[in-house]
Amino acid sequence: MTKSIVLLGSTGSIGRQTLEVCERMGIRVCALTAGRSLDLICEQARRYHPQLVSVARESDAAELRQRLADCRPAITVMHGQAGNIAAATIPEADTVVAAMVGVAGLEPVLAAIRCGRTIALANKETLVAGGALVMPLLSRYNSRIYPVDSEHSAIWQCLAAAPPKSLRRILLTASGGPFRGRSRQELNHVTLAQALNHPTWRMGGKITIDSATLMNKGLEVIEASWLFDCPTEKIEVVVHPQSIIHSMVELQDGSVLAQMGFPDMKLPIQLALTWPRRLPGDGRPFNPFDRQAGTLTFEQPDRQAFPLLQLAYDAAKAGGTLPAVMNAANEVAVGLFLQERITFTVIADLVRQVMDRHMQSGFMTAFTFDDMMEQDRWARGQVLHLTGQTSASEDGRPGGC
């Protein structure tokens, strides 16, 4: 069981819930990193006494340094990717919780793996873009990844009860998001507020929009493929609006195992920190007679209305740099949608166009981290070019995420 963590993305939805779990389980917090939420990370630093904190911008780090100047022992304050990497490689921590949003999480995760840390992974973009870089390092550096995403945690828990090589198929469940049942035509007119109104989960802006477009499920298919060494042809997305079954595995003998419960991210977070132990949780106890759990339904996803799901399967099939390009284009397009600079259905149009252009030139089957980041930058630039925008946000992030 984890005794001490580093938390990348401490001010986000997963980050805040991770701190609640750590407090309840008596897990020490060695470092915290965040983007721009200065007040919150300052509050967290005073509460959890980490040795290092880091924020995205240099000017914010200077202010934070002043605000935390009276802390004893002193807290080191850093900024940018150097701060994330310094945090991820702190020798005192045994687990790095990757709860940052976006591909920016990849580099610190790679650094933590090289130090032999256990990774509790929420940041799915890391494996989508860089699975080919991450996975071979795990055995070389005696590191491991424990999933935090609820679907992957469910699959992991089910597979723990299955003999090796007995997996036939993964059934990855999806709530269907706020627009389940709508046609492509109807989706032309949805608003940002409607897209942010997820029926079952309260999450950060980027993942909430990804859930509305079903790109989140596409990213999860690729994440599951890497985590469980399972080709995407054997991963089927099942829309299950009640979000009670968090995913299922079908075994070679035809048996299907499912992991169930009311939606609550604190359980998968706790499990990733206590594995293989199962300690008391504080979630809402399961009640099969509750209205939400009383009737469980399953549907096929609508790939016409939600084309990003199919694009993710296509990207996984092509492999190489295409998933990274798809992910980067999606990050910028979602950022533009969150700033209300493009409409909902344009997100998929942009991602498709950038993927097509990449397949025409620039596609690589094998790549280094630098190659991948170059293609990532190219894809971000393409989305801005296609939409006539000059920048995503002042620091280059797709704003609003």
Ligand SMILES: NC(=O)c1ccc[n+]([C@@H]2O[C@H](COP(=O)([O-])OP(=O)(O)OC[C@H]3O[C@@H](n4cnc5c(N)ncnc54)[C@H](OP(=O)(O)O)[C@@H]3O)[C@@H](O)[C@H]2O)c1
């Ligand atoms: N929320 C969920 O229930 C859930 C479930 C499964 C998987 N996930 C995955 O977990 C990740 C986080 O999701 P979330 O919902 O927690 O997102 P979120 O609420 O938007 O939080 C994102 C976190 O990343 C931080 N961040 C952004 N840029 C950063 C940078 N350059 N350096 C350091 N930190 C940075 C943010 O800081 P500031 O806010 O201070 O800018 C914030 O702490 C995503 O990859 C998501 O797909 C989330």
